[in-house]
Amino acid sequence: MILRIGRALLSLAAGFWLFSLSPAIAADHRDSPQVDNDVSTDITDIYTFRDPANPAMLVVAVNTHPFSVPQEATTYHYNPEALYRIRFHTNTTGVPTSQIDVVFTPFTVNSSGQGSQRFTAYLPHGIVVQGPVTLPTVNPTPPTPLVTNGPQGIMIYAGPREDPFVFDLLGFDRFVAGQTPNFTGANAFAGFNVNSIVIEVPLSLVVGSAQQFGVWAVTYDVLNGAPSQLQQVDRMGNPVINTALIPAALKDAFNSGIPQNDGANFGPTILKTLSNFNTPGVNVAILAAVALPDTLKFNVSQPDGFPNGRRLQDRPVDLELQLITGNPAVTDGTAALQTAKVYLSTFPYLGPPCQAAAPGTTPPGDCATLAGDSSTNAMMSNFAWPDVADMARPPSSAQ
Numbered sequence: 001m002i003l004r005i006g007r008a009l010l011s012l013a014a015g016f017w018l019f020s021l022s023p024a025i026a027a028d029h030r031d032s033p034q035v036d037n038d039v040s041t042d043i044t045d046i047y048t049f050r051d052p053a054n055p056a057m058l059v060v061a062v063n064t065h066p067f068s069v070p071q072e073a074t075t076y077h078y079n080p081e082a083l084y085r086i087r088f089h090t091n092t093t094g095v096p097t098s099q100i101d102v103v104f105t106p107f108t109v110n111s112s113g114q115g116s117q118r119f120t121a122y123l124p125h126g127i128v129v130q131g132p133v134t135l136p137t138v139n140p141t142p143p144t145p146l147v148t149n150g151p152q153g154i155m156i157y158a159g160p161r162e163d164p165f166v167f168d169l170l171g172f173d174r175f176v177a178g179q180t181p182n183f184t185g186a187n188a189f190a191g192f193n194v195n196s197i198v199i200e201v202p203l204s205l206v207v208g209s210a211q212q213f214g215v216w217a218v219t220y221d222v223l224n225g226a227p228s229q230l231q232q233v234d235r236m237g238n239p240v241i242n243t244a245l246i247p248a249a250l251k252d253a254f255n256s257g258i259p260q261n262d263g264a265n266f267g268p269t270i271l272k273t274l275s276n277f278n279t280p281g282v283n284v285a286i287l288a289a290v291a292l293p294d295t296l297k298f299n300v301s302q303p304d305g306f307p308n309g310r311r312l313q314d315r316p317v318d319l320e321l322q323l324i325t326g327n328p329a330v331t332d333g334t335a336a337l338q339t340a341k342v343y344l345s346t347f348p349y350l351g352p353p354c355q356a357a358a359p360g361t362t363p364p365g366d367c368a369t370l371a372g373d374s375s376t377n378a379m380m381s382n383f384a385w386p387d388v389a390d391m392a393r394p395p396s397s398a399q
Contacts, residue, residue, distance in 0.1 A: 039065050040079035041219035041233040045165055048215045048296055049304040049311045058203045060086050062217040063194040070354045073136035078104040083220040090210035094259030094293030098124045098206050119158045134159025142352035155200040161350035163189045164312045168332040185333030190369035198348040214295030232256050237295040239316050245273045259293030280326040312343045
């Protein structure tokens, strides 16, 4: 199993994606002190895959606002003083070659009590698309997604969706601490929403004729209202290097970094963490071919699915845990929950947001988790990831 995975990863990397060293383990929900200050610029995940009905179109989904509680849905809005950016590179270095920028107007409420917020997306070749944000509600029925269409088949959605990430966080904490039993098969993200920016564009618009490219997401604070004055807050490519492999003292620095410098700035630190995990050398090499620079790699000639991009239903955690440990049996036990998760076959692809339930009713699916439990919701909405890199077992410990 491990050798088969390794061959698949290396086939993607051969001749092009050969970088320094780094794997990833989970997602980026509240992964550093800096992003804890403003959940609206905290990138939880980035996904990229081709439209199942039209492989000439690329879908990129960027999620923010981790642990959004359905009972408090109307408080989660995009930051009008932030820039949300999706970057692409068609080279081996991680230097960006194109980008999509998205900004938002302030959330406002008119005299009738009706709220509104709008986005403007700036795409390559001078294309600008503007449209309404789908506002979150506390109604039992999810809001209808407002999809804005642009030229060349471009589609954009911005608004609440159910968090598509499935992962046993508690079990992972126990696993890295060397505790058994560890994984419980419980999804720590069940019942929570995120704010999503989903964009579908022609591949040729963002990467030209390139057959291999990388994608990552970045958020910035716009200082003094000047678009030229940007302070980087968070970034994400693979799921997720910072959470698992970067120690606490460097987490903000990693989020403020740029992919082209990852090997020089963070390679030695990541190698040390992998050593603490006793990762087999051959697997370190496999992971190295995928994870640095920290961008999602995509090869047009290969099928979609992590590590070739990342689909909503992919299981990167199990794959990477197996490589890190060298044990093909390792799993967090949530595969069945992932299979049961609601994903859409058409735009905007992510499932509808969890809603506050009507009295005496239970929300559908895993939206029922935490439903009506205000104390649990409050606890999880203030949750921060542990410093997993600092918790890794010493080299002398048995795996």
